[in-house]
Amino acid sequence: MTDSAGAPPLTQPLQDLLARFEAGEPFALARSISLVEDQAEGFESLLHALHDRLGRARRLGITGPPGAGKSTLTSALARLLRDAGETVGIIAVDPSSPFTGGALLGDRVRMDELATEPGIFIRSMASRGSHGGLSATTREAADLMDAFGFDRIILETVGVGQSELEIASQADTTVVVLVPESGDGIQAMKAGLMEVADLFVVNKADRPGADRLKKEIGIVNSLRTGGPQASVPAHHGVDLSRKSRPTPPPEPIEAWDPPVLMSVASSGEGLPELAAEVDRHHAWLRATGSLQSRRAAAAAEHARIVLERAVTRRGAEAWRAWIEEVGDDAGLAGRSPYETARILTARICRDAQ
Numbered sequence: 001m002t003d004s005a006g007a008p009p010l011t012q013p014l015q016d017l018l019a020r021f022e023a024g025e026p027f028a029l030a031r032s033i034s035l036v037e038d039q040a041e042g043f044e045s046l047l048h049a050l051h052d053r054l055g056r057a058r059r060l061g062i063t064g065p066p067g068a069g070k071s072t073l074t075s076a077l078a079r080l081l082r083d084a085g086e087t088v089g090i091i092a093v094d095p096s097s098p099f100t101g102g103a104l105l106g107d108r109v110r111m112d113e114l115a116t117e118p119g120i121f122i123r124s125m126a127s128r129g130s131h132g133g134l135s136a137t138t139r140e141a142a143d144l145m146d147a148f149g150f151d152r153i154i155l156e157t158v159g160v161g162q163s164e165l166e167i168a169s170q171a172d173t174t175v176v177v178l179v180p181e182s183g184d185g186i187q188a189m190k191a192g193l194m195e196v197a198d199l200f201v202v203n204k205a206d207r208p209g210a211d212r213l214k215k216e217i218g219i220v221n222s223l224r225t226g227g228p229q230a231s232v233p234a235h236h237g238v239d240l241s242r243k244s245r246p247t248p249p250p251e252p253i254e255a256w257d258p259p260v261l262m263s264v265a266s267s268g269e270g271l272p273e274l275a276a277e278v279d280r281h282h283a284w285l286r287a288t289g290s291l292q293s294r295r296a297a298a299a300a301e302h303a304r305i306v307l308e309r310a311v312t313r314r315g316a317e318a319w320r321a322w323i324e325e326v327g328d329d330a331g332l333a334g335r336s337p338y339e340t341a342r343i344l345t346a347r348i349c350r351d352a353q
Ligand SMILES: Nc1nc2c(ncn2[C@@H]2O[C@H](COP(=O)(O)OP(=O)(O)OP(=O)(O)O)[C@@H](O)[C@H]2O)c(=O)[nH]1
Pocket: 065, 066, 067, 068, 069, 070, 071, 072, 073, 094, 095, 096, 097, 098, 103, 104, 107, 158, 203, 204, 205, 206, 207, 263, 264, 265, 266, 267
């Protein structure tokens, strides 16, 4: 039996879990994320049941080379947002530190303090061993946090591979963190980080070379976007008191030119400015309709991945049944692989009716 949207009904244990989730128990959120990570029986039905709750949280991606200070920045930003009254869910993909204890004691203590704070929820995930594709898993874990009611979700990923870039692109706003050391500007270009950045942060600005890196990023960025944007007057400052004048036609909204900020994440320097720029970007996304289109694109990509996952699963099931039926390779003799695939595709379609 399925509901109107074709999802199998929730089993009793999952119904109980859903009730605890809806009651706001952090345990139920943690358990649900584990089910998603393991692709445990019924996890898609659980996500389906929570789907109507999505869309409220603002999602922020933080990416950059290993050791750039992403976790330090994430915790400092989470602290800032929390102090301003917001609740924050954090997903850290494949962290070597300090979410898993690889860092200096000071970092660890800071992170542990954060982790026990009500209104903050931290989840670490390994990129290897993820069953159904990393970007689907992180997306669904973030969906669970959104459904749970977090105001903000921060996704930290090391910006070194395609799947990490995909994760970054699920966010409403993506922050690329670079450091003055080791020619990060060039690395960022190679890794495709320039393309995903809505904001750049030169972290470890207490180290030499920060100013130079900031300039470099600015230059590369303006080459990429085709030069500095034409300067259009900002929207704020419109005098609302002069109502009698005819309303001027709306000004065209300036394209987003990714700003380059500086920070010392370990001391919190530059973090209020970062939070303000993230807000400004969000306001821009809303004003231009980009928020909706970005989210729609991310939702479409998610649906595509879920379909692919379902087809793969059904294919594997059909294959297992086929092997049982025909016995290892004996039954394959005389059939081309294309014929076999056609027979099995027809069966999958028939069974899906
Ligand atoms: N000097 C200095 N050190 C920093 C700053 N921010 C972070 N660090 C240190 O840099 C080291 C790495 O920081 P992390 O926050 O773990 O970096 P990360 O990018 O999350 O690292 P991975 O997740 O392993 O890629 C830690 O020892 C931090 O204390 C900073 O602004 N200045």
